[in-house]
Amino acid sequence: MSAMLEVKGLQKTYFKGxxxxxxxxxxxxDFVIEKPAIVGMMGPNGSGKTTLFELITGSNSPTAGExxxxxxxIHHVRTDQRDRLAIxxxxxYQVRSFRSLKPNVLMQPADSDYPVVHLFDEPQFNTQDxxxxxxxxFFRKLRADGRLVFLCVHPNxxxxxxxxxxxxxxxIFVQKGVVTQHDSYDDVLNYQPARDYxxxxxxxxxx
Numbered sequence: 001m002s003a004m005l006e007v008k009g010l011q012k013t014y015f016k017g018x019x020x021x022x023x024x025x026x027x028x029x030d031f032v033i034e035k036p037a038i039v040g041m042m043g044p045n046g047s048g049k050t051t052l053f054e055l056i057t058g059s060n061s062p063t064a065g066e067x068x069x070x071x072x073x074i075h076h077v078r079t080d081q082r083d084r085l086a087i088x089x090x091x092x093y094q095v096r097s098f099r100s101l102k103p104n105v106l107m108q109p110a111d112s113d114y115p116v117v118h119l120f121d122e123p124q125f126n127t128q129d130x131x132x133x134x135x136x137x138f139f140r141k142l143r144a145d146g147r148l149v150f151l152c153v154h155p156n157x158x159x160x161x162x163x164x165x166x167x168x169x170x171x172i173f174v175q176k177g178v179v180t181q182h183d184s185y186d187d188v189l190n191y192q193p194a195r196d197y198x199x200x201x202x203x204x205x206x207x
Contacts, residue, residue: 002071004148005033010065027051029179036143040168041152047174049152053119058082069116081110086117118142119150136167161201
């Protein structure tokens with residue numbers, strides 16, 4: 001049986017211009033998630049988190065490597081069906097859209113009626129009564145229904161870290177285009193670049 005998500009030798013390089021091929025940013029990722037889970041993603045602004053989400057959903061084309069959702073290469077699937085495999089919700093939950101020059105008639109069907117991978121890109125956690133609990137229950141329901149959920153948060157308050165600790169089973173950390181996979185909350189906190197990134201929040205947590 002295929003893993004839910006395979007990111008294999010994935011690379012994305014941006015260049016100065018069409019004719020000036022000097023790289024301005026490079027992202028590299030290589031990881032596998034076998035089963036339904038809630039995965040926390042963190043990293044500084046501009047590190048490549050949204051680019052990684054776009055590559056996973058097929059709304060951005062890789063320079064090298066591939067993304068497979070339940071065994072299907074997302075970039076070979078019809079553009080009007082890719083969101084049946086992986087869907088990207090950006091901030092206030094609007095869905096990211098995309099275009100492709102390749103006709104859909106030449107591409108594969110998704111063979112899925114409902115998204116397998118749900119990627120939430122910096123969702124707005126309103127602190128009004130009950131809202132955060134409602135959202136966490138929603139993420140847990142997706143996972144219980146056999147889905148893979150990514151929760152990308154840029155923690156700037158202590159409760160953001162507490163949310164990640166409570167709900168996430170594993171983590172992805174992204175910094176300067178380098179993507180690392182971590183098996184637990186404690187594991188990601190033992191990663192020095194993550195500790196440097198979180199800084200004062202960790203001190204607040206221990207206080």
